[in-house]
Amino acid sequence: MRHDRLRSWREDGAAFWALTAPPVLWLVAFFVVPLAMVWLVSFAGRGPQGQVLPVATLENYARALEPIHLLIIAKSVAIAVAVTAICVVIGVAMALVIAFAPTRWKNPLLLLVMLPFWTNLLIRTYSWIALLRSEGLVNLGSGWLHEAADALLGLVGLDGLMPAFQPVELLYSTSAVILSLIHIHLPFVVLPAYAALERIDRDCLESSLDLGATPAQTFRLVMLPMAMPGIATGALIAFILALGSFVAADLLGGTDSIMIGNLIQRQFTASNDWQFGAALSFLLLYVTFALVWLNAARRARVPS
């Protein structure tokens, strides 16, 4: 193939900058500048009404690194790890089903995965309240089943055998928060995992089976390693998004379901302490950077 229409950017600077300038300006204006402002605020002093005082201090970071705040970060990491792990297990299974489904089914199935994105995050979170509350659909449904079973037993003269139905307390707990976060972040794992599985050369799988590997071995030794970059990317996205979330903990959490996102959000509202909130945000950002870097380093070690 000849590339005679391909020119070096050094030779055609105008065309290069015409194409590069808009995205660079966009990134600078809407990412670098705001982030730099937050970074500056994280070193500022706080006036009695929350004024941003132009004095350089490390006080905000010192507060952010206090054990109680590190504990909340650790707890958020634990929640995000649990969410990511379950998302990966369910997400890879879903991606497998879609990748090996008949071709005409693939797009409708992918559409079903993406459909929740079209609903507002708040509504998706609120809908869990309707499902999980003590008079919610889950409890009403199981209560109805309970009554039906009781009635059936009554028919054969065994009424009164079953204990009275007690609604299960599902809402306002860390489990409810994790459930909602899984629901929200699952598509972020399914889509890249599907893309990776779809790209695998089917001949490799056939060779593996022909050469005597069981389907389980083929999955573990051939498919998973080949799909791993996609799965890892999806897991990383899900993890980072879950780590910084606060809506689920706010609406579905119990009295101790505080996540780092809630703490940061409170600094910008009730506690009127943008300086401390900025320092916490950057602490979270550093944790995230470290994870992205680890992922990149892991990939660099594995030659593809």
Add this chain to the structure above:
Amino acid sequence: MIHALISRRGLLQSSAALSIAAVLPRGLAAAEAKLVNVYNFDTYIGKTTRRTFTQATGIRVKYDLYGSNQELLAKLRAGNPGYDVIFPSDFMIGTMTKLDLLSPLDHAKLPNMRHLDPMPRVSNPPSNPGLKYGLPYQWGTIGIGYRKSKVKSVPVGWQALFDNPAMSGRIALLSEPREVLGCALKYLGRSVNSTAQDEINLARDLIVRNKRTFKTFAADNGQDLLANGEVDLVMEYNGDVLSVMQENKGLGFVVPQEGTVLWTDFACIPKGAPHPDNAHAFINHLHDPKVNAEIANTIHYASTNASAKQFIRADDLQNPSIYPPADLIAKCEILQDVGDALRLYDRAWTEVQAA
């Protein structure tokens, strides 16, 4: 000749300046688009308020909602994004005036001020002396909403919420640190505006000790949790509970005997409001006695308008949950801007949640 010309030009200029000055206010008023941008708490206005305002003045109302005073402050601190009328509570007026975010009102454009209740708490509140920065809108309290069938006796004080192991798992508190810790301070016989670390920590310890009795810290939906059976006791704003009581006669509300947080919200004009004249007209409209009564009859908070009382439902006027008796009001306190001590409240609240 030249001299005369110059002086004539000078004269012309100054007379032009004079005539511009003379038409300027009217000119500006005419230039003000027929629009007012109102930013208010959710469920905090009458059903017909906006419609009657537009009918009376021809000014369209663009209406936007916030969830808390803090959200309002966060929105305005970075510069007024275009709001004309806002409704901060008393303690937030203190913060906002110190941050220079509010415009003084022109009382001459607010003839309905004459209908305001003359009692000093309304006509000359300490947070807003002389009503310079806002007219009082509605006032209310934080108290206890309860389910009649699930409590042994009608709750009388804060103990029913803060120290009630018998109702374990059936209680929800609010989620704002100042409000929750403030009411806990009140239960402990301290001030809701305490700036003493040991007192704030006492309030924190009380909540931590009884933490398993609380089901959740409800953001802005405690009344819904009570209404749909999720909890039987809830810390909430009186009007929010009274609204769900309209549909559910099995619920009750009580203002705790120890006193509580009492607040008044004010209709204010933020600095940089694009339509200040329309804003004055809107605030004035809120204090038309009939309009004001329609608001009170809809949202069930207490009116600050004396002339509106004749149009407000009698059972609301006689309801001690809306208009508590004077001796109880005397025990209540207004939340004030505590400055740097806010960090103590934030820390205590983080410790409550991490415990």
